[in-house]
Amino acid sequence: MHVAVLGAGSWGTAVAGVLAHRADSVGLWCRREELAAQVRATGSNEAYLPGVPLSPRIAAGSEFAAVVAGASFVVLAVPLQQLRSRLSQWAGEFPAVPVVNLAKGVEAATGEFGTEIVREVLDVPHVLALSGPNLAAEIARGQPAATVVAGTDLAVAQEVAEAFTTPVFHAHAVTDVVGVDVAGAFKNVVALAVGMVEGAGLGANARAAVLTLGLSEMAALGCRLGASTSTFLGLAGAGDLVATSTSSLSRNHRVGVALGEGLPLPAAVQRAGGTAEGVATAPALLRRDADLPFVRDVVAVLEGDVSPVQAVSRLLSAS
Numbered sequence: 001m002h003v004a005v006l007g008a009g010s011w012g013t014a015v016a017g018v019l020a021h022r023a024d025s026v027g028l029w030c031r032r033e034e035l036a037a038q039v040r041a042t043g044s045n046e047a048y049l050p051g052v053p054l055s056p057r058i059a060a061g062s063e064f065a066a067v068v069a070g071a072s073f074v075v076l077a078v079p080l081q082q083l084r085s086r087l088s089q090w091a092g093e094f095p096a097v098p099v100v101n102l103a104k105g106v107e108a109a110t111g112e113f114g115t116e117i118v119r120e121v122l123d124v125p126h127v128l129a130l131s132g133p134n135l136a137a138e139i140a141r142g143q144p145a146a147t148v149v150a151g152t153d154l155a156v157a158q159e160v161a162e163a164f165t166t167p168v169f170h171a172h173a174v175t176d177v178v179g180v181d182v183a184g185a186f187k188n189v190v191a192l193a194v195g196m197v198e199g200a201g202l203g204a205n206a207r208a209a210v211l212t213l214g215l216s217e218m219a220a221l222g223c224r225l226g227a228s229t230s231t232f233l234g235l236a237g238a239g240d241l242v243a244t245s246t247s248s249l250s251r252n253h254r255v256g257v258a259l260g261e262g263l264p265l266p267a268a269v270q271r272a273g274g275t276a277e278g279v280a281t282a283p284a285l286l287r288r289d290a291d292l293p294f295v296r297d298v299v300a301v302l303e304g305d306v307s308p309v310q311a312v313s314r315l316l317s318a319s
């Protein structure tokens with residue numbers, strides 16, 4: 001079996017390593033040939049996962065057609081805000097195989113989730129989402145984790161989940177694609193808020209309250225969009241929410257901490273490094289659904305209208 005991973009950031013590279021346990025070969029598409037050449041030369045992705053040796057079954061390249069040729073399925077590891085434009089460039093030559101989206105967020109221009117964008121742009125037989133408490137650095141180091149693969153066709157989701165499963169990485173097939181999309185996007189906004197609590201030194205009680213209120217609003221939104229409540233109590237919901245909100249490995253959490261410490265947004269994003277999807281996703285969620293007071297308070301901080309301490313006070317008093 002050959003599979004293709006498009007996007008060689010920290011998560012795309014870690015996922016290529018997971019897939020290399022079962023696949024005969026994994027194509028890893030890099031945006032820049034310079035990075036592909038470095039990966040081929042050193043057997044590691046020094047820009048995004050420094051010091052982590054990659055399986056020899058991973059073949060890095062920057063030519064789309066060569067990377068996807070013969071793939072049983074294709075994995076998208078491109079940040080959410082860049083997904084549509086990148087897919088549009090590939091659409092004419094995209095293979096007719098299942099596609100698994102990894103990006104967690106909501107598109108600023110449209111209010112759409114990852115699988116909705118993929119379905120709009122590509123003509124492929126199945127669109128799935130993989131999501132869960134999956135901090136890339138831990139998975140790249142081989143630490144144990146679990147996740148879900150969501151697809152409306154359970155048999156296809158099971159086949160894909162099997163391809164992702166290793167002795168330490170456990171992928172479970174589910175059918176609630178909407179719930180998994182909502183959870184993956186929303187938890188990034190909650191991680192920003194929980195980070196603010198930490199950065200401002202507001203304590204464990206406030207942190208637990210903010211995390212809980214975020215989960216509650218996430219589930220309410222999901223149910224309005226047709227998701228199942230049980231998804232929000234599972235790995236893609238509460239699981240990912242807790243991992244992202246409480247770990248310093250999370251970029252969204254780090255942006256929140258920096259805001260809580262009083263840094264302006266551009267400096268907070270720069271200090272956090274990497275892709276913090278929650279920053280663009282928070283206002284985009286409001287475009288999708290106006291009845292989200294938790295998200296609104298986070299956006300007010302991002303836009304500099306209120307301080308993190310004021311926002312947390314508003315969140316707690318509104319509960």
Ligand SMILES: NC(=O)C1=CN([C@@H]2O[C@H](COP(=O)(O)OP(=O)(O)OC[C@H]3O[C@@H](n4cnc5c(N)ncnc54)[C@H](O)[C@@H]3O)[C@@H](O)[C@H]2O)C=CC1
Nearest residue numbers: 008009010011012031080082086103104134135136274275
């Ligand atoms: N890093 C993690 O622990 C996890 C990340 N994710 C999600 O995976 C997605 C990708 O994130 P990371 O790999 O962490 O990001 P990253 O910040 O480590 O890397 C970003 C990658 O996107 C590529 N990229 C940027 N603009 C692009 C464009 N226009 N076209 C194609 N590629 C482009 C960069 O070249 C780079 O390879 C995000 O939506 C993130 O929320 C999901 C689970 C875990």
Ligand SMILES: O=C(CO)COP(=O)(O)O
Nearest residue numbers: 132133134135250251252
């Ligand atoms: O989604 C993630 C863990 O599941 C990664 O979180 P960050 O994007 O905040 O680093």
